[in-house]
Amino acid sequence: MRVAVFSTKGYDRTFLDRANEAHQHELVYFDARLTAETAPLAQDFPAVCAFVNDRLDHEVLQILHQGGTRMIALRSAGFNHVDLPEAEALGMTVGRVPAYSPHAVAEHAVALVLSLNRMTFRAYNRVREGNFSLDGLIGFDLHGKTVGVIGTGKIGLIFAEIMHGFGCRILASDPHPSADAKDFVEYVPLERLYAESDIISLHCPLTPETDHLIDDQAIAQMKDGVMLINTGRGRVVDTRAVIEGLKRGKIGHLGLDVYEEEEKLFFQDLSQRVINDDLFMRLITFHNVLITGHQAFFTAEALTNIAETTLTNITAYEGGEGTLHQVTVQHMA
Numbered sequence: 001m002r003v004a005v006f007s008t009k010g011y012d013r014t015f016l017d018r019a020n021e022a023h024q025h026e027l028v029y030f031d032a033r034l035t036a037e038t039a040p041l042a043q044d045f046p047a048v049c050a051f052v053n054d055r056l057d058h059e060v061l062q063i064l065h066q067g068g069t070r071m072i073a074l075r076s077a078g079f080n081h082v083d084l085p086e087a088e089a090l091g092m093t094v095g096r097v098p099a100y101s102p103h104a105v106a107e108h109a110v111a112l113v114l115s116l117n118r119m120t121f122r123a124y125n126r127v128r129e130g131n132f133s134l135d136g137l138i139g140f141d142l143h144g145k146t147v148g149v150i151g152t153g154k155i156g157l158i159f160a161e162i163m164h165g166f167g168c169r170i171l172a173s174d175p176h177p178s179a180d181a182k183d184f185v186e187y188v189p190l191e192r193l194y195a196e197s198d199i200i201s202l203h204c205p206l207t208p209e210t211d212h213l214i215d216d217q218a219i220a221q222m223k224d225g226v227m228l229i230n231t232g233r234g235r236v237v238d239t240r241a242v243i244e245g246l247k248r249g250k251i252g253h254l255g256l257d258v259y260e261e262e263e264k265l266f267f268q269d270l271s272q273r274v275i276n277d278d279l280f281m282r283l284i285t286f287h288n289v290l291i292t293g294h295q296a297f298f299t300a301e302a303l304t305n306i307a308e309t310t311l312t313n314i315t316a317y318e319g320g321e322g323t324l325h326q327v328t329v330q331h332m333a
């Protein structure tokens with residue numbers, strides 16, 4: 001099948017080309033992000049392949065549909081960037097990669113916890129400059145601390161398991177507690193999780209309920225000096241509220257792999273450009289904030305799984321071998 005692949009980088013091409021040896025689809029790569037302006041590039045492509053910051057709203061889906069596209073293959077687990085009711089109304093099939101490496105994301109969340117706690121990013125720079133002072137690098141033992149996990153799906157449970165391995169107590173909040181959760185995961189109301197956790201990590205999807213879940217009110221209920229980690233979706237956190245929390249010292253450490261306005265920033269080299277996002281620029285001025293640019297998924301294993309599942313979805317849609325991991329409006333509930 002002819003597939004218009006948007007938002008592609010060199011590494012996407014490498015892994016997709018390798019996986020495509022078993023499928024033989026005609027992959028046409030576009031560097032551009034999928035938007036209303038770039039959607040006409042997919043004219044006459046029956047399938048479009050998109051990533052997390054591609055826009056698949058009402059307008060884009062209409063353009064794609066008019067151009068003959070009937071299949072959307074997401075290279076992501078999250079589908080909050082797709083207007084699913086519209087896709088269904090247009091008779092378009094949406095495939096996704098439900099799990100490519102939950103370990104990759106959970107391990108990155110742990111990397112943020114460890115780096116922030118022991119300030120390894122500051123230590124690295126100091127040592128390179130011959131500054132061996134320890135002032136400002138004081139951390140805390142993870143052993144014995146309480147970790148709050150919001151969202152105990154595939155990623156949240158692995159994160160909980162790793163943190164339990166450090167000797168942490170695990171509290172969790174999820175409207176659908178998992179049957180796979182180990183005994184050490186204690187489900188509690190969100191208010192209790194906020195009140196008792198030294199570290200809070202977000203692993204829920206972005207939904208109307210989780211949009212700005214972490215706002216002024218939520219932060220006010222947290223422990224003084226709490227460490228907040230977000231590898232879920234940017235909009236789960238109200239950036240303005242966390243900046244206020246950081247300024248007051250209420251939030252002691254903030255680790256982000258996602259940011260609510262990331263689509264204008266992430267996955268690009270903007271080092272020669274002026275960044276006009278004042279909230280983001282304020283965030284990076286704090287010594288106790290560590291931001292990575294949506295790289296939690298970025299391991300060789302995950303890229304291999306993403307490429308293989310994406311192409312299998314397209315093959316299955318065509319009636320070939322394999323399972324189509326379709327996402328429908330029911331998944332939004």
Ligand code: NAI
Binds near residue numbers: 077298
């Ligand atoms: P999953 O679907 O296995 O688990 C999500 C869990 O969140 C479910 O148990 C669900 O019941 C729960 N949940 C839903 N609403 C909630 C709420 N209001 N409060 C608490 N929990 C709630 O998803 P998975 O694979 O664990 O991924 C979680 C999220 O991580 C994805 O939705 C995606 O946004 C994000 N992600 C980020 C990546 C990155 O590179 N930074 C890569 C992959 C996923």
